[in-house]
Structures are given as C-alpha cells and as structure tokens.
Amino acid sequence: MEQDGRPRGNRAGGASGASALGATDAQAVEALARGGLVILPTETVYGLAADAGNAAAVVAIFEAKGRPRFNPLIAHVADAVEAEAIAVFDARARALAEAFWPGPLTIVAPVRDRNRVCDLARAGLDSVAVRVPGHLRARGVISAFGKPVVAPSANRSGRPSPTTFADALEETGFAAADAVDGGPCAVGVESTVVSVLDGRVALLRPGSVTRADIEAVVGPLERGGEGHRSPGRAAVHYAPDAPVRINAMAAGEGEILLGFGPGVGALRWSLSPTGDLREAAANLFRMLREADRETPAGIAVSPVPGHGLGEAINDRLKRAAGFVG
Known part of the structure; x- marks a missing residue:
C-alpha cells in the first residue's frame, strides 16, 4: 500500500477490496449521487463525504457530526484543474498546488463557482478551502463522481479524528449510506491549511506539510491570517471524553x-x-x-x-x- 504521507510528491494509496458495508468504489459514487454520505479514506484521516454542491447532503454531515454550522468544510477534488474550476488561484497558489498535490495541503482561495461548493459548505464565506487528497482510492471515487466532495473528518464534532476504518464506523457509520475501507491513514493528522488571499499567504492550520516546507515554495508567511476560513479551529477540538x-x-x-x-x-x-x-x-x-x-x-x-x-x-x-x- 503506497501511503508514506510525505509532503512533497505524495502519492498515497489505499487498500483494495470491499468494506464492511459491502461498498465498492462504484457503489460509493452512486451513494454520493443520491445525496447520501460516504465514509471515505484519505491519507490524513477518514472523512464523511458528500456532494459539495448539495446543501441537503451537507446539512446531513453537520447533523451526523453535530458540527457548528459556521465551520467551513474542505472541498476535495481529483486534480488541480478541478480545483481551479471552483477557486481562483494566483501564481503562489499554483506553486503550492504543484509542490504538494496530491497530498495533505488545503488551499483557501477566493471562490469561483458558488454552485459547485454551496454556501453552507463554505460557511457563507467568499472563499473556498480545496485540496487534492493523496489517497489513490479517494481520488478514484472523487474522479468518478465528477464533482467536488466535502469530507470533514468522520468523527462527531470535537472528538478525535478517526484514522482507522473501524473508528470511522464507530463514530459516524450510523449516518453513512456507504463506506470505503482504505486501510490505516498514513499521516494521521488533518491537512495543513494555508490561505492565499489578496496577495498574502498565511498558515491557518499546521499539518504534515510544515511551515518550512511552505516557505521554501512561496517565501515567508504572513503572521496571523483569518482563522475562521479554516476548519478545525475551535478551542475545544479533537477531545476524548477523559480530560x-x-x-x-x-x-x-x-x-x-x-x-x-x-x-x-x-x-x-x-x-x-x-x-x-x-x-x-x-x-x-x-x-x-x-x-x-x-x-x-x-x-x-x-x-x-x-x-x-x-x-x-x-x-x-x-x-x-x-x-x-
């Protein structure tokens, strides 16, 4: 299984075979097309996926997770061409995409197509968070679906993110129309999030693509940044029941x-x-x-x-x- 989680040239893949719910990749695509939710592996953590443009499906994600409505979701796409269909990239955004995609980097940029990633998924913002996942099986499902997929971590809001198929099922399997088993997640923490807005690049959420990795491509990062444009920024997050x-x-x-x-x-x-x-x-x-x-x-x-x-x-x-x- 090609899942090394490296930030550059990441080509992480998933295990083949049907999941415990009997899902094939084709069945996962069909479930997404029906407006259903699908547990989907990525190289970072397991996600609870839905059609990014289907507001009712996005509502179902929020309900399953108990997630605050103001928290934006990341649109996952099959390649950088699809990313630029929904987001406006400048030269630095393109440089980051070329350096780290497919892989665990999310780019927040001005939204281009508000219909393909609905207002609810963007938390009403004029920006959109987008990434190309490094997990081959995830990209295969997204490519076959042909639309952006939002896929926040498949945990109940505030809980530790699931990095195994069993943990994902335990957390939100009750809400999933289908589930894809891609094996253990190679990276284990959510993607790095950077904003590329108004000519400035800022780190909104650290991840396995490090600050130094990013600065090697685009130069020094701006201090601060608009954290509300990134998921996973609540003060209490990723928490187990025990203190x-x-x-x-x-x-x-x-x-x-x-x-x-x-x-x-x-x-x-x-x-x-x-x-x-x-x-x-x-x-x-x-x-x-x-x-x-x-x-x-x-x-x-x-x-x-x-x-x-x-x-x-x-x-x-x-x-x-x-x-x-």
Whole structure:
C-alpha cells in the first residue's frame, strides 16, 4: 500500500477490496449521487463525504457530526484543474498546488463557482478551502463522481479524528449510506491549511506539510491570517471524553501517560519510542481513542517538540486539552 504521507510528491494509496458495508468504489459514487454520505479514506484521516454542491447532503454531515454550522468544510477534488474550476488561484497558489498535490495541503482561495461548493459548505464565506487528497482510492471515487466532495473528518464534532476504518464506523457509520475501507491513514493528522488571499499567504492550520516546507515554495508567511476560513479551529477540538493534560512529565493518579521518546512511559502507550514526529502524528488520534476506552481519570501526554510536524501535533493536543496556545 503506497501511503508514506510525505509532503512533497505524495502519492498515497489505499487498500483494495470491499468494506464492511459491502461498498465498492462504484457503489460509493452512486451513494454520493443520491445525496447520501460516504465514509471515505484519505491519507490524513477518514472523512464523511458528500456532494459539495448539495446543501441537503451537507446539512446531513453537520447533523451526523453535530458540527457548528459556521465551520467551513474542505472541498476535495481529483486534480488541480478541478480545483481551479471552483477557486481562483494566483501564481503562489499554483506553486503550492504543484509542490504538494496530491497530498495533505488545503488551499483557501477566493471562490469561483458558488454552485459547485454551496454556501453552507463554505460557511457563507467568499472563499473556498480545496485540496487534492493523496489517497489513490479517494481520488478514484472523487474522479468518478465528477464533482467536488466535502469530507470533514468522520468523527462527531470535537472528538478525535478517526484514522482507522473501524473508528470511522464507530463514530459516524450510523449516518453513512456507504463506506470505503482504505486501510490505516498514513499521516494521521488533518491537512495543513494555508490561505492565499489578496496577495498574502498565511498558515491557518499546521499539518504534515510544515511551515518550512511552505516557505521554501512561496517565501515567508504572513503572521496571523483569518482563522475562521479554516476548519478545525475551535478551542475545544479533537477531545476524548477523559480530560487531556499536556506537557506532562509523568502520569498522575488514575491517568494514562502517552509518552514520547526513549524510555518515557509504557511502550504500549508511546506515541513514538524513538521520538519520531511522523510516527507520533500517525499514532496520535488512535492512541487518544484507545486510552479513552480504558476510562482513565485523565490522559497525560509527554512534551512533544514544537518544530516541523511537532507544530501540528501540539496544535491538536492543545485543542484536545481545551485551550488554544
């Protein structure tokens, strides 16, 4: 399975075969065409997908997730040509697309076609968030469908995002007309989001395409940015039921410690025994879920370095803990 999650030249693919709900890719396309919801794998996390232009289908996503209506959704398309059919790209947006697509980068740009991504999906904004996923099977379904697909993470709003097919079914399988099993997600955290608006490029949400990766293509990023144009920016987000405590040196009474690095905590609960940030990102949401199933008094998480991919990991942990740093 070609799923390495690399930010450049990503060609991540999914496992073949029917899902537990008996879905084939063709059946998933048919379900989308009927206005149904489909659990769809990507290289980042599993998504709950629907026709981006079908307001009723988008409403069904919000209802299934319990998601705030003001939170915009990302339109997933098969290629950069389709992206420019719905968004207005300048030279820097095109440079980013060329460098990182297919892959885990979302570009927020002025909307071109308001019908193909409905107002509700865009949260009424004059911009649209768009990406070309790196998962081959996801792109195959989207290409066969022939329209943009919104696919927010297939979790109930505020919960850890699902990175396995089983977790996606547990979270929102009740609402899905079909589901595609693409194997474990290679990246494990949601896509990086950058805005390219009014000649300025700003990082709205960190991810596996790092700040340094982006600046190598377009130069220094603007500080700040309009965070409301990006999904996943709520102060409390990605949270399990148990309270999360970050930058913990040890577990408190009744807590499970998610360690990071050599000799920190129990091996079962280590995000990465070797201190590898990509391994930690891939394990993060799965381990939060597994620890939560043990009904601990809390989940403590060891310090994770903030450089590179660590910026995205710490962003998710801060939101899981209930604050934005």
